[in-house]
Amino acid sequence: MAAEQRKLLEQLMGSSTTSRSAQLSLNDPKVCRSYLVGTCPHDLFTNTKQDLGTCPKVHAEGLKVEYEALSDREKQRYGFEYDYMRDLQKYIDDCNRRIDAAQRRLEKTPDEIRQTNVLLKGIADLSTSIECGLLEVEILGSMGEVSRAQDELFRVRQAAQTKAERERELKALSDTSGPSGHQKLQVCDVCGAYLSRLDNDRRLADHFYGKMHLGYAQMQYYSSSISNTLE
Template sequence: MDAMRKQLDVLMGANRNGDVREVSRKYYDRDVCRLFLAGLCPHDLFQLTKMDLGPCPKVHSLQLRKDYEEVKAKGTENYDRELEEMIDRLIVECERKIQRALKRLADEDAKAAIAISVSEVTQTDEVLQLSKEIKEKMKEVDIYDFEGKTDDKIKALEVVEELRSKRADMQATLLLDAFNKDRASLPQPTPTPQMASVPAPAPPDARTQEMINEKIKKAEELGEQGMVDEAQKVMEEAEALKKLAARREPTSDSTKYTAADVRITDQKLRLCDICGAFLSVYDNDRRLADHFGGKLHLGYMLIREKLKELQVLNVMYPLLL
C-alpha cells in the first residue's frame, strides 16, 4: 500500500486528497523531508532494486520546496550540506563495492576485470545535450505537478523516458566501440606447434548454451542491483559450464591447453565506474542499453551529477552573499 500511495503521490501530488495538514505545514516542520527540499531524496532513487529504501517516511511537497527555495535565496536557510553528506555516503559505499569486486577478481587473475571509465567513453556532445534536455524536461514535470496539471505531467514524463532511451542507446553504442577495442587488446596465447595441431573446441550444445546465457543474464541483473558477490558467483557458474562443455568435446590432446590459456579466455569482465555493475566486453548493444537505462545506473548517475553541482555551489555560495 505504501508503494502504491507513493506512486500516486508522484503522479498527482501528496495533497491529492486535499489534506488540510498539508496546507498548514511549514517547510521547517520535523515531518518534512529536508533532502527533498534540497533537491534529492534517496528514497526516490533505486526503486525496485536491491537498494530500494521504500517510501520516504517524511513529507515531499513541491509547495514547501518552493517556500524553502525562497528563504534559501535570502541566505537564511540551507540544507545543501545534509544532502551532500547523504550523497557522499552512497557514493563511498558504491566505490567500496567496486574495489571489493576488483580485488576478488584480481585474486583469481590480475587481468580478469578492470573498472572501465564509462563516464569518460560515453560523454560526447550529443549525450551531454540529451542529458541537458532531460534535466530541463524534469523541471517542466515539477511545474506541471505544482500546478496540478496531471495530464501534462504524464506527457512530459513520457518524453523524459523517450529521451532516456535514446541516450541509453547512444551510450551503449559508444561503450560497445570501446569494448571492441578492449577485446582486440586482450592478450592471446602464443601459438605453438602442439597447440596448432589441436582443433578448436566445438561450441556447447543448444541446451548448455541456453543455460550459460541465462546465468550471464542473471549475473547482470544481480550486478545492477548491487549484489556484487552474488553476480560474480553466477558468472563463475557460467564459465564452469563453458569449460565443462569444452571438456566433453573430443580433442586430440587436451593437455596441450594450460591454465594460463584458459584464464585468458576469461578476461572479459568489466565494472561500471558509475554504479559498480558487472559488464562484459562481449555484451551486445541491447544489453548495454538496458544497463544504461536501468534504475540503479540512472540513480547513481543522478547523485554523482548532483554532488558535482553541490560542490560548485559550495564554492560560489559565499561569493553570492
C-alpha cells in the first residue's frame, strides 16, 4: 500500500486520522521528516519494482504546511534537512551498488556506458522535439502562418538529421562494445535498469520519463540541493 492507498485510507478513516495528526508536533519521532522537508522515498516508487511500501511514520499534511511556513533559521534549528539527506543517501547508495553490479555483469567499460546513456538520452530528446515540431507546423499551417511553418519545418528536419547521426553513433558503439551475449544491453546510470539498444524511441522515452527513473533522479537532485544549501 503506497501513496494513493494512504490517501484513500485517510479519507475512509476520516476525522480520527485528522485528530491523531493534530496531536503530533513537528519534532515527534512518529512524524516522517523526509515528508516534511520534501518527498518521502516511500512515495516515489509506488507500483514499480522498487516499491518501498507504506512509510512506517506519519505523513501529516498540516505539519508539512507548518514546517514550510518556518523561516530558514527556524528550519536549521530543527535540522530535519540532515535527516532527509541521510534518508535519501541510503537509497541512492543502494541504487549505486545495483548499478555497479549490473555494469560488471555486462563487462563494459564506464566510458562505453556513459557514451551509450548520453546517446540514448539525446535520441529520446530529439524524438520528442521532432514530434512537438511537427505538431507546431500543423498548427501554424492551419492558421495560415506559412512562413513560420516553413521555419519550424526546417528546424524539424535539422533535428531529424541530428537524430539519424546519433542513431548511427549508437549502432557503431553497439557493434564494438561489450561481450556478444550482452551486446544489445546497457545499464541506466540513474536507476540501474537494463535498456535494450533495439528499443524504439517511444520505449526509451517511456523509460526516461518513467516513475522509477524519475524517482531516483529526484532523489539525487534533492540530495545535491540540500548538500549545497548546508555547506
